[in-house]
């Protein structure tokens with residue numbers, strides 16, 4: 001049985017960019033004041049900023065579709081992000097090889113311990129290589145410059161060079177940081193649905209410089225990326 005695709009963003013501007021290539025949506029109200037934008041077999045949901053809000057929203061959408069329909073075959077966390085330099089320059093796109101909660105653990109006098117080290121759970125969701133392979137192959141056909149790398153989820157936007165260096169040392173392969181991916185991934189995992197995060201870079205991870213943010217450019221790259229994916233990887237529902 002083919003299943004629907006759920007794309008979750010933090011804010012409406014990101015959802016607008018993701019939806020641009022999907023045609024006119026049918027609004028589908030959900031409990032909790034949420035409204036799905038239904039574009040055929042692809043649903044787009046504005047889930048809120050941060051891991052907690054977006055996990056609640058994603059879980060609601062997954063549960064409703066599991067009870068009322070055929071369920072989702074794929075969940076995508078999408079939006080803008082900070083890029084670790086030089087791996088992910090502003091305007092580029094990062095496809096997650098892994099979705100990592102970078103501040104889910106404990107600070108100790110000897111450094112940070114991830115939640116796994118504390119014996120309480122997981123801070124990493126690996127993305128199936130078959131899925132990332134199809135996505136990156138589609139993006140190779142004309143999307144903005146893109147990279148396949150771990151994407152970090154934080155609850156606080158990095159604002160200093162020290163914090164950026166600390167994260168880069170702990171996660172040397174990471175190319176981007178955002179605030180929702182791990183929340184979306186936890187909800188998807190609870191429902192046994194594969195998840196991937198796709199981010200367009202709006203700013204460099206490091207010292208806070210709002211003037212340097214290029215949100216419009218990143219939203220344009222997000223739109224270009226999802227227009228391409230809507231004609232390829234997302235053209236049909238996922239088994």
Ligand SMILES: O=C(O)c1cccc(C(=O)CC[C@H]2O[C@@H](n3cnc4c(=O)[nH]cnc43)[C@H](O)[C@@H]2O)c1
Pocket residue numbers: 010011049050079080081082083154156157158177178179180202203204205208210213
């Ligand atoms: O520092 C500021 O004043 C500031 C200015 C514009 C936007 C913000 C945000 O907090 C945006 C968070 C929102 O966008 C994603 N995002 C974009 N860049 C980053 C980043 O460098 N680190 C973490 N999240 C980022 C995030 O997913 C949120 O949805 C702040």
